[in-house]
Amino acid sequence: MTEQTDPMTAVQVLEQQLAAAPADPDLRLRLALALEALTVSARSVTREGMPVVTSARQRDLCAWAARRILELNVPDARLTTGAQGLLAELEAGRRWVWLGQGQFAIAAVVALGLAAVVLGGLTGVIAVVVAGAVVSSALLAVLVLRFRRERWRVEAERLAPVIWRPGI
Numbered sequence: 001m002t003e004q005t006d007p008m009t010a011v012q013v014l015e016q017q018l019a020a021a022p023a024d025p026d027l028r029l030r031l032a033l034a035l036e037a038l039t040v041s042a043r044s045v046t047r048e049g050m051p052v053v054t055s056a057r058q059r060d061l062c063a064w065a066a067r068r069i070l071e072l073n074v075p076d077a078r079l080t081t082g083a084q085g086l087l088a089e090l091e092a093g094r095r096w097v098w099l100g101q102g103q104f105a106i107a108a109v110v111a112l113g114l115a116a117v118v119l120g121g122l123t124g125v126i127a128v129v130v131a132g133a134v135v136s137s138a139l140l141a142v143l144v145l146r147f148r149r150e151r152w153r154v155e156a157e158r159l160a161p162v163i164w165r166p167g168i
Contacts, residue, residue: 054156093152102147
């Protein structure tokens with residue numbers, strides 16, 4: 001069994017035990033601790049020892065584990081605060097950001113499209129208006145897909161050279 005599957009196995013075993021004894025506070029605490037260990041082992045680790053999310057699988061597993069810790073309602077402030085902090089970090093990572101070089105390209109495409117539409121309108125050639133609108137819209141869509149990403153993906157790419165342990 002690998003290091004990465006041990007925490008998941010522990011969580012599965014404890015979940016089965018908790019299903020048989022749902023009111024056991026010690027079992028709830030042990031499960032919460034195993035879930036915390038799962039979030040640590042799932043994430044990648046930088047050379048400085050900082051855990052970071054570098055894949056969608058890590059993000060989804062950590063979100064599930066953090067929510068489950070909160071559902072267990074254990075009286076451990078460190079676990080609860082850690083789970084809330086992890087969920088906040090994951091939520092912040094889901095925000096979309098623009099990559100720097102894309103903003104100029106988008107402005108250029110919008111200006112080009114407007115110029116084509118205005119030129120076509122002034123000359124009375126509807127084909128130029130339609131072509132300008134269609135081409136600039138298509139280019140704008142391509143640029144949005146190319147230069148806009150979720151923040152966690154941008155961070156993962158930035159930290160890739162300093163990842164010491166890749167996680168799941």
